[in-house]
Amino acid sequence: MLPQRLKKTITDNPKKLANLIDLANLPSPVREFVGQSQISRLGCFFRVWSYIKENNLQVLLGSKQQESCQL
Secondary structure: OOOHHHHHHHHHOHHHHHHHHOEEEOOHHHHHHHOOOEEEHHHHHHHHHHHHHHOOOEEEEOOEEEEOOOO
């Protein structure tokens, strides 16, 4: 069940939701990382975030969280 605020956002802005779930062509570096040539923006975000969590790349600074990129 979705919270009331989220339901209102979805009904008021269907194009914003569509942008998150529509498939997008990925550039080469992202394609190699994700392993697919097309993925939704939301799916790509989840893949990147799970990679950060699995590899302990998240750095806590005080009360704020920041991601560290060591490429």
